[in-house]
Amino acid sequence: MTDVRVGLIGWGKAARGFHAPLIRATAGMRLAAVGSRNPAEVADSVRTECGAEVVVQTPQALLAGGAVDLVVVATPNDSHHEWAAAALRAGCHVVVDKPFALDLAQARELVALAGQMERQLCVFHNRRWDGDFLTLRRLLASGELGRVTEFVSHFDRFRPQRRERWRERAGPGAGIWMDLGPHLLDQALQLFGPPAGITLDLAVQRAGPGADDWFDCRLRWDDGPHGGLRARLHAGMLAACARPRFVLLGDQAAFRVDGLDPQEEALSAGRDPTAADWGRDARCGRLWHGDGRADPVLLEPGAYPRFYAALREALHDGQVLPVTNDEALQVQALLDAGRRSAAEHREIALG
Numbered sequence: 225m226t227d228v229r230v231g232l233i234g235w236g237k238a239a240r241g242f243h244a245p246l247i248r249a250t251a252g253m254r255l256a257a258v259g260s261r262n263p264a265e266v267a268d269s270v271r272t273e274c275g276a277e278v279v280v281q282t283p284q285a286l287l288a289g290g291a292v293d294l295v296v297v298a299t300p301n302d303s304h305h306e307w308a309a310a311a312l313r314a315g316c317h318v319v320v321d322k323p324f325a326l327d328l329a330q331a332r333e334l335v336a337l338a339g340q341m342e343r344q345l346c347v348f349h350n351r352r353w354d355g356d357f358l359t360l361r362r363l364l365a366s367g368e369l370g371r372v373t374e375f376v377s378h379f380d381r382f383r384p385q386r387r388e389r390w391r392e393r394a395g396p397g398a399g400i401w402m403d404l405g406p407h408l409l410d411q412a413l414q415l416f417g418p419p420a421g422i423t424l425d426l427a428v429q430r431a432g433p434g435a436d437d438w439f440d441c442r443l444r445w446d447d448g449p450h451g452g453l454r455a456r457l458h459a460g461m462l463a464a465c466a467r468p469r470f471v472l473l474g475d476q477a478a479f480r481v482d483g484l485d486p487q488e489e490a491l492s493a494g495r496d497p498t499a500a501d502w503g504r505d506a507r508c509g510r511l512w513h514g515d516g517r518a519d520p521v522l523l524e525p526g527a528y529p530r531f532y533a534a535l536r537e538a539l540h541d542g543q544v545l546p547v548t549n550d551e552a553l554q555v556q557a558l559l560d561a562g563r564r565s566a567a568e569h570r571e572i573a574l575g
Contacts, residue, residue, distance in 0.1 A: 301397025370476030380463030
């Protein structure tokens with residue numbers, strides 16, 4: 225089995241902090257090239273972090289060289305469609321960092337193009353492999369909570385000063401809804417399937433001009449196994465006192481966990497994703513019973529490396545992609561519907 229040669233377009237936080245270390249930690253994958261608009265400016269950091277053998281060049285040169293099998297697009301959101309389409313036309317398989325595209329129309333175009341080119345296309349929804357989320361899935365499967373009636377998901381930060389970066393400046397693809405919304409929506413879809421309606425409130429809370437930095441999203445399910453379920457997805461940048469990461473209420477018990485999965489911090493600190501203790505989480509959840517008892521719940525280890533391992537198997541052996549195109553399109557459809565809800569100040573019915 226030959227290694228999958230990977231070209232990484234972009235050298236910002238997503239590329240350096242997530243994709244590069246996870247690719248390099250995956251047996252059967254080799255980071256062969258990094259594409260940047262300013263290759264001379266990033267060459268030293270790329271080679272220091274990834275090895276002298278990694279070629280640093282422009283994205284155009286990377287795609288024209290025919291030296292990679294898989295291209296990972298980790299550029300600003302407004303260029304995802306452009307570079308993913310170019311990579312597919314160059315005959316490469318493609319991973320796109322979330323969000324998939326700026327809107328559902330762009331996302332559908334990419335899926336259609338991948339089919340025409342007979343190449344695999346996958347979106348990086350890595351927080352499916354957060355340890356606390358894996359624990360939620362385990363509890364739901366066990367039936368310990370009974371019939372789930374309410375789900376609350378917070379992703380809070382405290383950054384009162386805006387940073388000079390594209391994510392926080394007003395523009396296409398910027399803002400917290402397009403940054404953290406894909407994570408929280410994908411997790412809700414994985415747990416409960418497509419909702420019947422979405423209501424989104426967006427706000428700019430920090431001083432000065434900039435993109436949205438707060439959202440509150442409400443989802444409802446009316447029929448099926450989760451009929452009557454209501455969910456609240458929330459994120460903000462002014463939470464000096466963070467709220468619970470997850471709360472899940474059922475008619476037999478409830479679960480709560482605070483804090484954030486440690487894998488992002490570990491990657492930023494340069495820890496090895498292949499280490500035996502990778503993803504181990506010092507936090508502890510709580511399972512609350514109707515009689516007032518609260519039992520500690522050890523969290524599953526986080527497992528970001530599973531994404532590229534599963535992708536490798538899909539490319540070599542035709543296994544199912546770690547994130548299917550249908551799943552990625554569902555997230556993009558909810559992102560679009562949420563923006564419409566916020567603009568029109570009303571719930572958008574889905575289905």
